[in-house]
Amino acid sequence: xxxxGLLGCGTVGSGIVKLLRKNAELISRRSGDDIVIKRVLExxxxxxxxxxxxPEMITQNWADIRDDAEIxxxxxxxxxxxxxxxxxxxxxxxxxxVVSANKDLIAVKGRELFDTARENGVDFYFEASVAxxxxxxxxxxxxxxxxEVNEVIGILNGTTxxxxxxxxxxxxxxxxxxxxxxxxxxxxxxxxxxxxxLDAARKIAILSSIAFNSRVTLxxxxxxxxxxxxxxxxKYGAELGYVIKLxxxxxxxxxxxxxxxxxxxxxxxxxxxxxxxDAFNAVFVHGDAVGxxxxxxxxxxxxxxxxxxxxxxxxxxxNIKNNNIARIGCTCYEEKTVLDINQxxxxxxxxMTVKDRPGVLAAIAGVLGNHNVSLATxxxxxxxxxxxxLVMITHEVMEKDLRDSLKVLEGMDIVRAINxxxxxxxxxxxx
Ligand code: NDP
Ligand code: HSE
Numbered sequence: 268x269x270x271x272g273l274l275g276c277g278t279v280g281s282g283i284v285k286l287l288r289k290n291a292e293l294i295s296r297r298s299g300d301d302i303v304i305k306r307v308l309e310x311x312x313x314x315x316x317x318x319x320x321x322p323e324m325i326t327q328n329w330a331d332i333r334d335d336a337e338i339x340x341x342x343x344x345x346x347x348x349x350x351x352x353x354x355x356x357x358x359x360x361x362x363x364x365v366v367s368a369n370k371d372l373i374a375v376k377g378r379e380l381f382d383t384a385r386e387n388g389v390d391f392y393f394e395a396s397v398a399x400x401x402x403x404x405x406x407x408x409x410x411x412x413x414x415e416v417n418e419v420i421g422i423l424n425g426t427t428x429x430x431x432x433x434x435x436x437x438x439x440x441x442x443x444x445x446x447x448x449x450x451x452x453x454x455x456x457x458x459x460x461x462x463x464x465l466d467a468a469r470k471i472a473i474l475s476s477i478a479f480n481s482r483v484t485l486x487x488x489x490x491x492x493x494x495x496x497x498x499x500x501x502k503y504g505a506e507l508g509y510v511i512k513l514x515x516x517x518x519x520x521x522x523x524x525x526x527x528x529x530x531x532x533x534x535x536x537x538x539x540x541x542x543x544x545d546a547f548n549a550v551f552v553h554g555d556a557v558g559x560x561x562x563x564x565x566x567x568x569x570x571x572x573x574x575x576x577x578x579x580x581x582x583x584x585x586n587i588k589n590n591n592i593a594r595i596g597c598t599c600y601e602e603k604t605v606l607d608i609n610q611x612x613x614x615x616x617x618x619m620t621v622k623d624r625p626g627v628l629a630a631i632a633g634v635l636g637n638h639n640v641s642l643a644t645x646x647x648x649x650x651x652x653x654x655x656x657l658v659m660i661t662h663e664v665m666e667k668d669l670r671d672s673l674k675v676l677e678g679m680d681i682v683r684a685i686n687x688x689x690x691x692x693x694x695x696x697x698x
Contacts, residue, residue, distance in 0.1 A: 268301045269339050269580075270305040270338045271340050271342055271580065272340070272358075274308045274345045275344035275345035276309040276314050280342075281569065283342060287304065287577065297581055299584065302584060305324065305338055306331055308326055309327070329357075333357050340366060341354070341358040341365050342366045343366070352376050355367060365389065366579040373473050374469035374470075375484060393473070397470040397550075398549075398566045399565055399572045400564050401565070405578070411554055414557055417518060417554075419475060421548070422513065422548055422550075424461055424467040424470075424566070425547065425566045426448055426458060427493050427513040428545065428547065430444045430445055433448075435505070462492050462493055464491055465490060468490045482602075483517075483605065496687070499648075507658075509535060510541045526605070527605060531690075532691060547564065548565070609667035613663060613666065614660060615661045615664065616690075619683075620686060621681055622653060622680075622681045622682075623654055623655040630679070630681060635672050638671050643662050673685055
């Protein structure tokens with residue numbers, strides 16, 4: 268029998284209790300042993316009886332799990348960095364294997380956790396920490412291990428994808444749809460880490476570490492959220508054949524330097540990620556042998572996330588049964604340079620309000636040209652009494668050049684406002 272010590276019986280913790288019970292027989296046959304929840308660390312005792320857990324299984328004292336020599340696997344589902352980091356570290360030091368869904372913890376403390384797992388000869392699995400129920404961590408470490416991966420692009424946050432999808436379909440404004448997402452229970456009560464891009468940044472830090480074999484932490488990720496996106500931007504983008512998504516992007520150049528960023532981006536309508544709507548997640552990977560692949564599904568929610576946690580528990584059980592533990596450990600054995608956002612080369616959408624009089628467009632194009640910013644498309648949109656709105660798409664230019672040119676434009680009296688600048692992605696796809 269394999270005994271589990273479960274930390275946290277909230278949304279995902281309850282899900283794993285239910286799933287291990289519902290599919291007990293098939294899980295036992297697939298893993299080669301019975302998997303039993305022995306103890307549960309939970310502050311709120313009221314949550315547990317509803318799940319059929321006996322009162323004597325519940326504890327508020329972590330040491331009851333840590334010091335129980337019969338517990339083989341600790342499943343950490345309390346979230347946050349502390350005390351989760353302490354619990355996971357101490358569990359490994361006691362020779363216990365660990366499963367965690369905690370992206371906050373892994374994106375910041377991944378290196379220390381892997382070192383501790385290696386030193387103590389235990390397994391550390393964390394499939395649910397990125398994109399909930401979608402299998403991506405394990406496939407990247409195993410099924411795609413024969414590839415040089417040079418691109419991983421994800422829609423990794425369900426809340427923001429729901430908001431942008433709704434804004435696109437209904438031409439509504441951000442704040443309206445955010446309130447709706449909160450009412451429907453998609454967004455957190457405090458949705459800051461969703462809408463400011465931090466949740467997606469944690470997930471792409473984890474994925475890029477695996478893809479490029481180099482430790483990427485949250486601090487290495489350039490992050491912009493979706494709060495500045497307006498219905499106008501979405502409408503103008505749509506007229507030009509683009510859809511807006513909050514993308515988590517990790518790329519490696521031919522010199523082995525990497526770029527990891529989260530920001531809203533316009534994608535061409537025919538890009539596979541453009542069709543990922545509502546609260547769904549997807550991860551698009553390009554490998555030199557496999558070409559393009561896309562993993563799609565539910566990136567959050569009780570049972571989808573429990574599905575990923577159960578897969579990890581089963582895999583560790585197989586490893587224990589076959590005396591084959593610590594088979595796939597940390598894959599970050601290189602130290603790659605992470606490029607600054609100013610070194611990005613991309614196409615950009617720019618929306619600005621300018622004075623509506625002869626010579627203005629020529630003056631703006633002149634400033635952009637002086638900074639090596641070349642324009643592919645210019646449209647005049649709204650027209651006020653004395654003002655006009657311009658929408659421009661650039662050719663591929665350096666971010667630094669664009670930023671320098673915008674600084675000059677901001678200081679010119681013909682430019683009333685630079686309303687938005689949005690990067691374009693996936694415009695050069697050849698497959
Ligand atoms: P919840 O808040 O629903 O559950 C966490 C549970 O752990 C709560 O019952 C909480 O109790 C309890 N808890 C927290 N700290 C302690 C502690 N020190 N001692 C005892 N109990 C504690 O979170 P979720 O289930 O949603 O998330 C769990 C993990 O899974 C997180 O890392 C999250 O990022 C990750 N995840 C969640 C997904 C989802 O869809 N929900 C998707 C993918 C990953 P209390 O409420 O009293 O604080
Ligand atoms: N808040 C996250 C999302 C779910 O909206 O995708 C857990 O990662």
